[in-house]
Amino acid sequence: MTLTMYACANCGHWQKWFAVPPACPVCCDVRNALPEEGWSFPDEKTVGSLLVADWHQPVPGVTGFRTLPSFGLGSTGWLIEADGGNVAWECAPYYPPEALAEIERLGGITRLGASHVHGYGALWQLQERFAPPVVAVGVQDLPWTKAFQVTWPVDERFELAPGLTVHRTGGHFPGHCVLHDEHRKILFCGDTLKVDLEGTVPRALSCHKAYHARIPLSHDEVRRYQAVIGALDFEAVATPFEFAAPVTTADVMRLFDHQLSGRPDTAALPLGVAQ
Ligand SMILES: [Zn+2]
Numbered sequence: 001m002t003l004t005m006y007a008c009a010n011c012g013h014w015q016k017w018f019a020v021p022p023a024c025p026v027c028c029d030v031r032n033a034l035p036e037e038g039w040s041f042p043d044e045k046t047v048g049s050l051l052v053a054d055w056h057q058p059v060p061g062v063t064g065f066r067t068l069p070s071f072g073l074g075s076t077g078w079l080i081e082a083d084g085g086n087v088a089w090e091c092a093p094y095y096p097p098e099a100l101a102e103i104e105r106l107g108g109i110t111r112l113g114a115s116h117v118h119g120y121g122a123l124w125q126l127q128e129r130f131a132p133p134v135v136a137v138g139v140q141d142l143p144w145t146k147a148f149q150v151t152w153p154v155d156e157r158f159e160l161a162p163g164l165t166v167h168r169t170g171g172h173f174p175g176h177c178v179l180h181d182e183h184r185k186i187l188f189c190g191d192t193l194k195v196d197l198e199g200t201v202p203r204a205l206s207c208h209k210a211y212h213a214r215i216p217l218s219h220d221e222v223r224r225y226q227a228v229i230g231a232l233d234f235e236a237v238a239t240p241f242e243f244a245a246p247v248t249t250a251d252v253m254r255l256f257d258h259q260l261s262g263r264p265d266t267a268a269l270p271l272g273v274a275q
């Protein structure tokens with residue numbers, strides 16, 4: 001019997017299975033919504049026939065890959081140029097041949113990682129194609145990584161490349177990590193933050209344990225975000241879905257202070273007020 005890759009049409013999560021999978025663990029989790037029409041698990045060939053690649057460069061040295069149309073959660077995979085070789089952080093839902101060719105042209109991938117399961121996308125494809133020696137994910141999130149092989153489980157802090165450091169935040173998921181680019185002053189923040197954009201202008205910030213179900217983080221989880229993220233100097237954030245600038249450390253600390261001032265909530269806090 002051979003194992004086949006299947007994607008969940010609802011959230012995009014990939015599973016390697018001996019038949020059509022019985023369910024999607026990500027959709028069954030409290031942080032995601034169930035598909036109201038039931039399960040649909042297209043195989044790789046079917047997914048490949050539906051999607052084309054799209055990429056853009058929000059700042060020099062950082063390229064975001066996604067698919068058109070959007071698939072699953074519609075994640076963006078970031079390719080970050082770094083000393084010693086490119087870093088891929090988070091992944092697109094799928095990499096059609098033209099996306100893989102563009103990554104090849106940019107120099108391939110030597111280190112690969114993701115914040116948490118909602119950013120994994122087709123990480124397995126990049127591992128298969130580029131075989132980076134380092135595939136880094138928070139050790140507490142290993143149960144979600146069965147579609148690929150983690151080669152470097154991350155504890156609290158890990159220097160993925162010079163000037164690019166992974167920090168575990170926990171919170172949204174126990175092993176959730178952010179990646180700080182200290183030279184470009186970008187926080188690849190995973191799902192620690194959701195940014196409301198008006199066009200390309202950041203307007204408001206929120207944070208969640210569960211975005212769809214609108215469950216807030218606990219106060220201790222916010223305090224941990226505050227301690228970890230407050231120590232990082234950044235002027236832009238890149239979630240698995242969007243690039244947003246300017247969003248600064250001070251902006252994010254204001255959101256966390258607000259969360260700790262009373263009942264935590266998932267409402268978006270406008271940027272640029274209550275200085
Ligand atoms: Zn799913």
Ligand SMILES: [Zn+2]
Nearest residue numbers: 116118172191
């Ligand atoms: Zn998430």
